[in-house]
Amino acid sequence: MRFGAKILDLACLNHFSRVINTIAKLAKTCTLRLTDSKLYFILSDKVANGGVSMWCELCQGNFFDEFQMEGVAAEHNEIYLELVPENLSRALKTAQSAKAVKIKLTNKHCPCLRVAVELPSLTSSSRIVTHDIPVGVIPRRLWNDFREPSVPDFDVSIYLPVLKTMKSVVERMKNLSNSIVIEANLNGEMNLKIETDLVSVTTHFKDLGNPPWASEDGDQSSAEGRDPESMAEARIDIRKLQQLLAGQQVNPTKALCNIVSKRIVHFILLHEDVSLQYFIPALA
Numbered sequence: 001m002r003f004g005a006k007i008l009d010l011a012c013l014n015h016f017s018r019v020i021n022t023i024a025k026l027a028k029t030c031t032l033r034l035t036d037s038k039l040y041f042i043l044s045d046k047v048a049n050g051g052v053s054m055w056c057e058l059c060q061g062n063f064f065d066e067f068q069m070e071g072v073a074a075e076h077n078e079i080y081l082e083l084v085p086e087n088l089s090r091a092l093k094t095a096q097s098a099k100a101v102k103i104k105l106t107n108k109h110c111p112c113l114r115v116a117v118e119l120p121s122l123t124s125s126s127r128i129v130t131h132d133i134p135v136g137v138i139p140r141r142l143w144n145d146f147r148e149p150s151v152p153d154f155d156v157s158i159y160l161p162v163l164k165t166m167k168s169v170v171e172r173m174k175n176l177s178n179s180i181v182i183e184a185n186l187n188g189e190m191n192l193k194i195e196t197d198l199v200s201v202t203t204h205f206k207d208l209g210n211p212p213w214a215s216e217d218g219d220q221s222s223a224e225g226r227d228p229e230s231m232a233e234a235r236i237d238i239r240k241l242q243q244l245l246a247g248q249q250v251n252p253t254k255a256l257c258n259i260v261s262k263r264i265v266h267f268i269l270l271h272e273d274v275s276l277q278y279f280i281p282a283l284a
Helices: 010-026 085-093 140-146 163-173 238-246
Strands: 002-007 030-034 038-044 053-059 066-070 079-083 100-107 111-119 127-134 156-159 179-184 190-195 200-205 232-237 254-260 264-271 274-281
Touching (some): 002 010, 010 053, 079 140, 085 111, 163 200, 232 238, 232 254, 232 264, 238 274
Antiparallel strands (some): 002 066, 002 100, 030 038, 030 079, 038 053, 100 111, 111 127, 156 254, 179 232, 190 200, 254 264
């Protein structure tokens, strides 16, 4: 099992660093899955236990100048590692003006991701700062726990308003209640609502647009045949939503959410070379 990669381009390095920053704000620990073409950051808190789950996908070719890996076996050419993304984020912070960054899986005293940052120096010799980030190697028999979550059969899918606007609304509401109701319809309307014994506050968004979805067999999802005016809603933990909005370091080109009434809200944030899915279960 081997893994080594190198980033030389500063723009790619800063972009990668922002992605890791976002993940560090969403997950204390996560699984890093490496394949020869992609990296995945996965958080699969069992939704049944009220946990959120996350699936973030990056094409390695858009970030790395060199990328070599050998998985656990020829027919399973993948590596699954458990890590604390904050540690990786911290290591990359030292690399903001680096000439190169190398990331390598090592195993001196325990398995580590070694991040070697080559900094520009005034003399001809370069300065190299290394960070060893402990990781856990996840055995093959547990890989199935980290499969891509399936997109739930939603009632309504809608594009999100500008995330900065949504974030400031949610931050103000967070002082009033622990939960927030997200509701939307197929007319491009979405409301964020707080309802407590003392106060009820609603923010309305209009003309957001609804993404066109067709399922594999060409049928529309369960949203078809639905009255466009009728709202699908889910009440979720406001801190989890705020965490998602506050963590956004990468401005997505598309952001949308799918609502399965009273069950789950599924967010999808797409950037040219990164996609992030985030599932927040509804509160009872």
